[in-house]
Amino acid sequence: MVDPQFTTRLGTPADLPVIEAMLFEAFFWSPTYERPAFEEFRQHPEFQKLVANWGRPGDRAVIAEWDDQPVGAAWYRFWSQACHSYGFVNEETPEVGIGVQADYRSGTSWTLLCRLASPYEYD
Template sequence: MLNDLSIRKSNLNDKDFILQMLMYASHEDSIDDVRTQPALMAYAEDWGKTGDRGFIAVERDRAIGASWIRLGTATNKGFGYLDDTTPELVVATLPAVRGRGIGTLLINRLIEEINPFYPAISLSVRDNNPAVNLYQKLGFVKITGSEIVNRVGGLSFIMKKSFK
């Protein structure tokens, strides 16, 4: 099932695909919807700037998923911001390939890459997202008190995986 799958480092040519994956990760209907929201664009705008690291899942020469990190700052916080030294994770796959373990592979590869450089990694997730179970299996822990009403009126919270 994963025989034709490879995982490669992302590069500057992946800007459009990163934006597409951000659309899926943020549950938006279109890339234009993502572009109109500065809080979302903070995860993809100017892709390839210092500190950006990511991986692309490729199957039969077609990109099908991505995982990446970006550091926020106290003045430019993402939804899963903890501090200036903890990057935020974004991960998504094309809807047609979900449930095959590709997201898990992408997250694990990214963690392997960044573990020596950061104390932890964080993310923001909707409380009704089935991926919460995946994140817990990978060692992410819900940050108590981080629950907020998200931009669509539901609940989201921050999860963190410590490396050290």
């Protein structure tokens, strides 16, 4: 049974703050990692590169919400040989990211990944 308080939706360019917050969660997912302040880490060059020009052609995101508040996101972006991140395979294969707040991780990532991979639009 699906909890009616948990929903997913397609992301938009206006969801950049959500993507940034969940990218931070993805970087520091383990409770054993020392977490810097979010605003401090936002200045890291790799973080900046990963979110630069969010919403460009080929970007796709799915946002998970609990009671209309974002708690997770999954996204992908296509990169070039000249500019890419850690998971680069080739220009035809997107890099995928998933970040979920710690209290919502039980199954949320799987739901987000399935929705991200779906070719169908939904609400």
